Amino acid sequence: MVNFSDLNFIFRFLPIFLVAFYLTPVRFRTWTLLIGSLLFYAVGDLRMFPALLAAVVVNFLFAKAQSGEKSKSLLFFILAIDAGMLIEFKILGQYVDKSLLPIGISFYIFKMISYQMDVYRGKVEKDASFVDVAAYFCMFPQVVSGPIMRFDKYLENTALREKTSLPKIVESIEDGLRFFVAGLAMKVLLADHLAMLWNDIETIGYESISTPLAWLGAVTYSLELYFDFWGYSLMAAGIGVMIGFPFITNFDHPYGSGSVSEFYRRWHATLGSWFRDYIYIPLGGSRKGEARTVFNLLVVWLITGFWHGITPNFIIWGLSLCFLIICERLFVLKKFPAPLSKFVGKVNVLVLIPLTWVVFAISDFELLGIYFSRLFPFASSGISVNQGDFMKNIGIYWTILLPSLLLLIPRVFDFWVNRRNRWVFNILWIILFWACVYSLAGAAGNPFMYFKF
Amino acid sequence: MKILKKCPILIGIVVITIALSIVSLIFKDTVYAGYADKYESGDIPLLALALKGATDEVFPWSSEESEALLPEDTQGPDEGKEITEEVSDTEEAEATEVGEEPLEFSDISGNDISGNDVSGNSEDITYEFTEVNPDYFTDAVFIGDSRTVGLSEYCEPLDTRATFYAKVSLTIYDVFKKEYIKTDDGKIGLEQALSENQFGKVYIMLGLNEIGTGDNEYFKNAYAEVINKIRELQPDAIIYIQGIMHVTANKSNVDKNFNNEKINSRNASIAELADNKTIFYIDMNESVDDEDGNLEAGLSSDDVHLKASSYERWYEFLLHNAIVR
Numbered sequence: 140m141v142n143f144s145d146l147n148f149i150f151r152f153l154p155i156f157l158v159a160f161y162l163t164p165v166r167f168r169t170w171t172l173l174i175g176s177l178l179f180y181a182v183g184d185l186r187m188f189p190a191l192l193a194a195v196v197v198n199f200l201f202a203k204a205q206s207g208e209k210s211k212s213l214l215f216f217i218l219a220i221d222a223g224m225l226i227e228f229k230i231l232g233q234y235v236d237k238s239l240l241p242i243g244i245s246f247y248i249f250k251m252i253s254y255q256m257d258v259y260r261g262k263v264e265k266d267a268s269f270v271d272v273a274a275y276f277c278m279f280p281q282v283v284s285g286p287i288m289r290f291d292k293y294l295e296n297t298a299l300r301e302k303t304s305l306p307k308i309v310e311s312i313e314d315g316l317r318f319f320v321a322g323l324a325m326k327v328l329l330a331d332h333l334a335m336l337w338n339d340i341e342t343i344g345y346e347s348i349s350t351p352l353a354w355l356g357a358v359t360y361s362l363e364l365y366f367d368f369w370g371y372s373l374m375a376a377g378i379g380v381m382i383g384f385p386f387i388t389n390f391d392h393p394y395g396s397g398s399v400s401e402f403y404r405r406w407h408a409t410l411g412s413w414f415r416d417y418i419y420i421p422l423g424g425s426r427k428g429e430a431r432t433v434f435n436l437l438v439v440w441l442i443t444g445f446w447h448g449i450t451p452n453f454i455i456w457g458l459s460l461c462f463l464i465i466c467e468r469l470f471v472l473k474k475f476p477a478p479l480s481k482f483v484g485k486v487n488v489l490v491l492i493p494l495t496w497v498v499f500a501i502s503d504f505e506l507l508g509i510y511f512s513r514l515f516p517f518a519s520s521g522i523s524v525n526q527g528d529f530m531k532n533i534g535i536y537w538t539i540l541l542p543s544l545l546l547l548i549p550r551v552f553d554f555w556v557n558r559r560n561r562w563v564f565n566i567l568w569i570i571l572f573w574a575c576v577y578s579l580a581g582a583a584g585n586p587f588m589y590f591k592f
Numbered sequence: 593m594k595i596l597k598k599c600p601i602l603i604g605i606v607v608i609t610i611a612l613s614i615v616s617l618i619f620k621d622t623v624y625a626g627y628a629d630k631y632e633s634g635d636i637p638l639l640a641l642a643l644k645g646a647t648d649e650v651f652p653w654s655s656e657e658s659e660a661l662l663p664e665d666t667q668g669p670d671e672g673k674e675i676t677e678e679v680s681d682t683e684e685a686e687a688t689e690v691g692e693e694p695l696e697f698s699d700i701s702g703n704d705i706s707g708n709d710v711s712g713n714s715e716d717i718t719y720e721f722t723e724v725n726p727d728y729f730t731d732a733v734f735i736g737d738s739r740t741v742g743l744s745e746y747c748e749p750l751d752t753r754a755t756f757y758a759k760v761s762l763t764i765y766d767v768f769k770k771e772y773i774k775t776d777d778g779k780i781g782l783e784q785a786l787s788e789n790q791f792g793k794v795y796i797m798l799g800l801n802e803i804g805t806g807d808n809e810y811f812k813n814a815y816a817e818v819i820n821k822i823r824e825l826q827p828d829a830i831i832y833i834q835g836i837m838h839v840t841a842n843k844s845n846v847d848k849n850f851n852n853e854k855i856n857s858r859n860a861s862i863a864e865l866a867d868n869k870t871i872f873y874i875d876m877n878e879s880v881d882d883e884d885g886n887l888e889a890g891l892s893s894d895d896v897h898l899k900a901s902s903y904e905r906w907y908e909f910l911l912h913n914a915i916v917r
Contacts, residue, residue: 348900
């Protein structure tokens with residue numbers, strides 16, 4: 140049920156929660172949000188539920204202790220606890236048993252760290268109540284997989300603080316629903332089908348795919364990850380809007396970027412800005428000379444790699460992105476003539492980024508090597524390769540690939556955003572919703588890819 | 593009314609949800625009885641019954657008879673999704689059946705078949721499995737599911753010689769029902785294809801996708817019907833019933849349908865259909881199994897299908913286990 144694209148979530152939890160939420164008097168709505176969120180989490184991961192509760196209580200108390208004189212050692216202490224908890228569970232989950240990794244821990248710990256830093260910096264009000272802090276940490280639209288919203292955005296919620304009229308409530312539910320359905324469609328109609336092509340490639344065995352299919356695979360996996368996570372983020376943001384939060388942008392058309400550095404400001408933006416505000420800038424950012432900047436970037440990307448997983452491929456993934464970003468910073472954007480730097484930046488985004496996703500996708504080193512030997516078939520020619528495999532798969536999957544590629548163009552999605560309350564789109568969205576539900580009813584569930592991080 | 597105008601999508605969803613829920617509720621115990629378990633157990637919301645039904649082409653106006661013939665789950669591993677549906681009480685039924693399996697057949701259903709004498713009991717002609725050269729397959733047709741599709745795609749010597757009437761997620765129940773064979777004039781059914789073309793050998797490997805459906809007896813009867821029909825359409829062909837290929841231990845140990853115990857018991861029942869004169873049972877598992885009787889893990893990356901580079905083993909097995917009359 141913790142999966143937004145689960146029928147039980149869509150037809151049971153969400154509607155019941157919304158009704159309960161808005162029937163609760165404003166004074167107690169935060170409690171409804173908190174209790175609903177705790178229920179939501181407990182259903183998904185009862186065994187690791189105490190870990191969440193403990194983290195919430197400890198973090199609240201430490202932040203409370205900062206309300207008088209700010210203490211740096213206190214801050215470091217709680218940050219060490221938070222980071223230690225995250226690292227420990229990541230190691231347990233990787234080397235002992237997958238189920239020991241609490242759902243969403245990467246996300247809620249990052250929220251807690253940001254809260255501690257913001258309290259220390261005096262950015263949030265001093266005496267936030269327990270229920271507010273706990274609801275912020277645990278709120279079900281974000282607890283599983285982000286977006287990593289900041290506490291000041293949490294406070295912007297109107298439904299938790301003022302009486303809202305019925306038309307206003309209905310309006311926010313309707314608008315949230317629009318984004319929810321858009322995200323659901325990306326997940327169910329695009330990502331889940333792209334996943335089938337990626338699985339087919341796995342089934343064939345990387346040593347036996349033709350080079351065109353290897354490249355199609357890289358594109359497919361990139362698109363799958365994008366629509367899976369963008370879709371999730373839209374659904375999460377949409378639910379947030381339904382209960383009065385501001386819309387949180389987590390993806391801002393990353394593939395429209397002109398460089399890798401820009402790509403990562405627009406891809407999973409709440410994670411990127413988290414790293415910027417709580418790691419990169421405290422380390423000195425880019426104000427302490429080139430050498431220090433390079434070092435700071437290295438730290439950020441190593442942690443980004445580790446955050447995604449502690450298998451070597453994630454570290455290589457992070458380092459290769461770091462390398463690209465440093466190259467862009469030192470040469471491409473600085474020393475190259477404008478047209479060339481523009482061109483190279485685009486190539487980086489559209490060609491090199493998909494290759495980095497292949498590294499992200501394949502955790503086994505030997506298999507990764509084989510995949511790259513098919514992408515760049517200089518050394519080997521593969522085993523039992525069927526040269527017709529590319530056209531065959533294009534024939535099957537073009538109906539999914541084409542709309543996916545079209546949606547990479549920022550204007551396509553923005554066109555809808557700006558006209559989303561037109562009648563045509565309303566009708567289309569009802570159809571989209573039922574197409575998704577029909578597809579979900581016929582299939583066994585397919586969880587979001589980012590749940591495992 | 594003003595408020596209603598503000599939320600057309602919400603209304604569209606709520607109204608249809610209510611309508612579907614009512615339909616599901618009314619027909620819960622009749623046409624949708626096959627799915628009701630999952631609702632009762634709380635796994636799916638009520639309205640999913642109507643939608644699940646529609647996926648399997650079961651509608652409120654479908655007669656109950658046609659519903660009874662429908663496989664409980666039409667999705668196999670070919671769809672890339674795992675099946676979690678209950679298979680009700682068929683497992684117990686099977687367990688007893690394996691025990692009752694006639695002894696005389698067990699010697700041809702095992703893995704020790706290749707090269708052995710499989711003489712028929714009544715006739716005096718004895719056929720032996722021998723090695724043949726690749727051109728043996730020029731007048732052969734292969735009928736099967738995704739695994740046979742894979743054979744056609746990744747075994748060039750076979751693909752260039754033999755004919756393939758294979759389709760992803762094909763089952764023994766729909767092999768004569770679906771129009772799945774592509775020709776220049778569109779798709780045709782197996783019946784038409786086999787009436788228009790004559791073959792010397794017919795190889796069949798079916799049974800994995802439908803392994804969660806019905807019991808062994810039900811499966812065997814359906815298989816026998818298919819064999820009879822092929823016999824009618826192809827009077828001179830050698831028919832090879834191929835045992836269903838195993839899955840890896842990884843899959844077999846956790847899946848209550850797609851496991852090798854079940855595959856072996858299905859194989860044992862279809863092996864009984866061989867008469868060793870014109871219909872033969874062959875089991876390629878010996879060429880791909882590990883010592884525990886599971887599909888060798890290194891040969892498959894999804895635990896169900898062979899990797900492209902592994903089809904060679906299947907092909908070699910066929911080359912060494914052929915009947916020459």
